[in-house]
Amino acid sequence: MIRARSEWVIRKRDGRVAPFDDGLIGRAIANAFRAELNLADGQPLDEKMDGEIREITEEVSDAIGEEAATADGTDVERVQDMVEILLMKRGHYRVARRYIVHRAEHAKIRSLQAVDGVEDDAESKPRIHVKLEDGVSVPFDTQRIRRRFEMACKGLDDCEPEKLLEEVMKSVFDGISIAEIYRAMILAARSRIEIDPAYDTVASRLLRMVIANEALGSAPLDADEQDKLYRNQFEHYIIDGIVADRLTSDLRQYDLTKLANALQPERDSLFKYPGIQAVYDRYLLHIDGRRIEMPQYFWMRVCMGLAINEDNKEERAIEFYNLLSSMRFTSATPTLFNSATKHPQLSSCYLSTVSDNLEHIFKCVSDNAKLSKWAGGLGNDWTNIRATNSYIKGTNGRSQGVIPFLKVVNDTAVAVNQGGKRKGAVCSYLETWHLDLEEFLDLRKNTGDDxxxxxxxxxxxxxxxxxxxxxxxxxxxxLFSPDEVPDLHDLVGKAFVERYEYYEQLADEGKMDIFRRLPAVELWRKMLTRVFETGHPWITWKDPSNIRSPQDHCGVVHSSNLCTEILLNTSASETAVCNLGSINLWKHVVDGQLDLKMLEDTVRTAMRMLDNVIDINYYPTEEAKNSNQKHRPVGLGLMGFQDALAAMNISYASPEAVEFADRSMEAISYFAILGSSDLAAERGTYSSYSGSKWDRGLLPIDTMDLLESERGVPIDVDRSAQLDWELVRKRIAENGMRNSNCMAIAPTATISTIIGVSQSIEPIYKHLYVKSNLSGEFTHVNTSLVNELKSRGLWDQDMLNDLKYFDGTLTDIPRIPADVKARFLTSFEVDPKWIIECAARRQKWIDMGQSLNLYMCEPSGRKLHDMYMLAWQKGLKTTYYLRTLAATQIEKSTVDVNRYGVQPRWMKNKSASGDVAMNRDSAETQMRTDAPESPVGSPHPVPATDMTNVQACSLDDPDCEACQ
Structure with a gap:
């Protein structure tokens, strides 16, 4: 008897029958169309496509209706076969392929999972096997994966273990390894981070299981068992590391049981996924590729290395460990790499001055190789080298200038890649009056003689x-050749001006062999054009760096370092060295306020750790050793500034942010200087202390007046203070200083990733973006923003799609309230003046410099000129990268772009070639001498002669030292 459609039945694969539902067929076909169109689940299709799906569904129903109307019903496989046939018949071949793949994936999942309620027979047993490390194959166990997903999702209400399990099942194959299973599990969690940042925690927990399997031999799911294994294995780890020559045998001096008991395994949970992945890939010690360190072993190993010379070494190591493992402070990458190893090269930066003779030139190149091998970042001053066509007395010939030697420096950096852990990196500096400067500006161009x-x-x-x-x-x-003006390089301020003008007079009188004269605006224009086109050369300033230097009594600052924050004296006999570490400012904001007591404790301990580096350090060259032990500079910086602002509900583009930059840096400076003075009372002053600005009673804040006096131009920076600086002056007068320099703000690109906060003093890049580094590509979502939107009921799939389409910014999303948009501005939405104002307030408290990136979404010659001129007028010592929009945007293939009626600004600003375009007509207008005067007071803004092809460094460049 033929039944009515309402009585039709479908026969399942396990023999059960269910009512026929053509709605299920239609949804399956619609999902195949969405998959082909890269649309999200549930995202609406257009009317034409909906009609097509309804017609196919009806044809399928008609084709199987006769069988479905019988008592036995029709087989589900028969229905799916018919869908495939009709899709192809109508020409939807690619959609049919998607449907076939979907069927195959689910068939594989069914083969791996026993059906609930079905007797355990041969059909329900897994047909997939897992290959263990020893080559033995065991049956695949779905429950093991399920249990680990459930543990990784524990306490995270919005995470769904079953969906993660389903994703993993699609990747499983016969003979899969344990490592490949874990990789599939982590990828499943990573792919959902954009949906909810809680999946970042899931991925981090899963990777921790991988590390435990390698380092401990197993990853127990029971927390007590896990902690016991963690502590019990610590001594074995130390012994294994020593035997394998990965760790110094000096670690045997420690009471390892005491240190093991001090470990806090639960602090592994503080890592976000990109952080623990970076630690796994680049920092954990390994033997033949197998990691022997757990994350807390890693922290403790670093601290044991730093406390090795302390009298009460266990107590100090534990004190240092509690600071690092709680992520309130982090030492710089070289210290994390090498502490407690056979070669404890712990310093971050090396600065050298190259003399004008062949032997010293190639000695410096050799020194670069030695310093780079152990993860040092390099800054070379090349201003002394005579210019092209200058006379060589020894050979009676003419010089080729500085450029050919810089090519050798470049190739040396490539050849010696910091021990295989990251790319070798060097920055070469040249003073603006050098006759080879114009060729120097072109060094990073992609055209010309290679x-x-x-x-x-x-x-x-x-x-x-x-x-x-x-x-x-x-x-x-x-422009002069240094051999004819030999003293200019060592002169600053008024003394430089007097001597420079004297040499110009000699040139006018025909008493100079070679020189060149040109409008200063023309050279400035070329500088800004090149920094826009290639990201180089960076803009840094000699006079504020020297006039405000505490060590002006015993040398000259000839350059900065690789990242433009270190400002130390150099000479042929001294290679300046700096030891870096950064405070996590976000951790010190409690209940919306900066916790000064916690900050003081952090800074004092951090200063001790940094000072210890100087005596423990392995120095690749004698010049570095002599300089570092003589002057003992350290560079305490900060990171997480943007996160701290978010915790206080402050927008970066606001007077409140400027004030917080001022007061937070004042507090860090206050405690750092006090900490160094107290170390001097305990350990003695640095050997060149006598005659320094410290000795003369001058603090960093006092040197602002000196700069203003030497410059002869007012510096418009608020110089107020809130702390009792008379106490600091008194302490220095009594104790002296242990360190010639105390503060420098580094980029913190890698260590901020490890800690899970925003880089250094940067505004947030975007709220949703992909960042690449040497560990791979990572999706970053602004958790603070997501939590804010959740609290307002605004976080959903549509909001995620909006963020993707508008490239991680909020400005053009109508649903976002105005107050949220104002508070959550991204780096390219913050006017550069706010970044410069914040930096200027910090700079008054800092005895060295800041790695200050500047951002421009819609660059022009006028804007570039105004921005850099403002930075100089505010008394900044250096700037770093000019940032343009990154090449890698967040994946938009799952977004239906047709439903948006407006283009995001990143599309509006693109030229036909795909690059961010500059308004060239406007730029040319701005270059007219009768153009309106710029806000910073210069009637000669700089044009962009051809600046439409943007090559400046992008935030996601994995080859860029700043991004590592």
Whole structure:
């Protein structure tokens, strides 16, 4: 008897029958169409496609209706076969393929999972096997994966273990290894981070299981058992590391049981996924590729290395460990790499000055190789080298100038790649009056003679204040060869001006062999054009770096370092060294306020750790050892500034952010200087202390007046203070200082990833983006924003799609309230003046510098000029990268772009070639001498002669040292 459609039945694969539902067929077909169109689950299709799906569904029903109407019903496989046939018949071949793949994946899942309620027979047993490390194959066990997903999702209400399990099942194959299973599990969690940041925690927990399997031999799911194994294995780890020559045998001096008991295994949960992945890939010690360190072993190993010379070494190691493992402070990458190893090269930065003779030139190149091998970042000053066509007395010939030697430096950095852990990195500096400067500006161009290009080396301009004044006043500038003006490089301020003008007079009188004169604006224009096109040379300033230096009594600052924050004296006999570490400012904001007591404890302990580096350190060259042990500089910085602002509900683009930058840096400076003075009372002052600004009663805040006096131009920076600085002055007068320099703000690109906060003093890049580094590509979602949107009931799939389409920014999303948009501005939405204002307030408290990136979404010659001129006028010592929009945007293939009626700004700003475009007509107008005066007071803004092809460094560049 033929039954009515309402009585039709479908026969399942296990023999059960169910009512026929053509709605299920339609949904399956619709999902196949969505998969082919890269649309999210549930995302609406257009009317034409909906009609097509209804017609196919009806044809399928008609084709199987006769069988479905019988008592036995029709087989589910028969229905799916018919869907495939009709899809192909209508020409939807690609959709049919998607449907076939979907069927195959689910068939595989069914083969791996026993059906609930079915007797355990041969059909329900898994047909897939897992290959263990010893080659033995065991049956695949779905429950083991399910249990681990459930543990990884524990306490995270919005995470769904079953969906993760289903994703993993699609990747399983016969003979799969344990490592491949874990990789599939982590990828399943990673792919959902954009949906909910809680999946970041899931991925982190899963990777921790991988590390435990390698380092401990197993990853118990029971917390007590896990902690017991963690502590019990610590001594074995130390012994194994020593036997394998990965760790120094000096670690045997410690009471290892005491240190093991001090471990806090639960602090592994503080890592976000990108952080623990970076630690796993690059920091955990390994033997033949197998990690022997757990994350807490890693922290403790670093601290044991730093406390090795302390009298009460266990107590100090535990004190240091509690600081690092709680993520309130982190030492820089070289310290994390090498502490407690056979070669404890713990310093971050090396700065050298190259003398004008062949032997010293190649000695410095050799030194670069030695320093880079052990993960040091390099800054070389090349200003002493005579210019092209200058006379060589020894050979009676003419010089080829500095450029060919820089090519050698470039290739050396490529050849010696920091022990295989990250790319070798060096920055070469040249002062603005050097006759080879114009060729120096072109070193990073992709056109021209490749023998005179350095594609892998950074470059920076070392600019005297006199040049900036001549740009402002539309005056001429003269380029010289250093062999004819040998003292200019060591002069600053008024003394430089007097001598420079004297040499110009000699040139006018025909008493100079070679020189060149050109408008200062023309050279400035070329500088800014190149920094826009290639990201180099960076803009740094000689006079504020020297006039405000505490060590002006015993040398000259000839350059900065690789990342433009270190400002130390260099000479042929001294290679300056700096030891870095950074405070996690976000951790010190409690209940919306900066916790000064916690900050003081953190800074004091951090200063002790940094000072210890100097005596423990392995020095690859004698010049580095002599300099570091003589002056003992350290560079305490910060990271998580943006996160701290978010915790206080403050927008980066606000007076409140500027004030917080001022007060937070004042507190860090206050405690750092006090900490160094107290160390001097305990350990003695550094050997060159006598005659320093410290000795003369001058603190960093006092040197602002010195700079203003030497420059002869007012510096408009608020100089108020809130703390009792008379106490600091008194302490220094009594104790002296242990360290010649105390503070420098580094980029913190890798260590901020480890800690899970925003880089350094940066505004947040975007709220949703993909970042690449040497560990791979990672999706980053602003958890603070997601939590804010959740609290307002605004976080859903549509909001995620909006964030993707508008490239991780909020401005163009109508649903976002105005107050949220104002608070959550991204780096390219924050006017550069706010970044500069914050930096200027910090700079007054810092005895060295800041790695200060500047951002521009819609660059123009006028804007570039105004931005860099403002930075100089505010008394900044250096700037770092000019950032443009990154090449890698968040994946938009799951977004239905047709439903948006407006283009995101990143699309509006693109030229036909795909690059961010500059308004060239406007730029040309701005270059007219009768153009309106710029806000910073210069009547000669700089044009962009051809700046439409943007090559400046992007935030996600895995080859960029700043991004590592």
């Amino acid at each position: 023998r005179r290009r350095t594609h892998d080396m950074h470059t920076a301009n070392w600019i005297p204040d006199l040049f900036m004044k001549r740009v402002q006043n539309n005056e001429e500038w003269t």
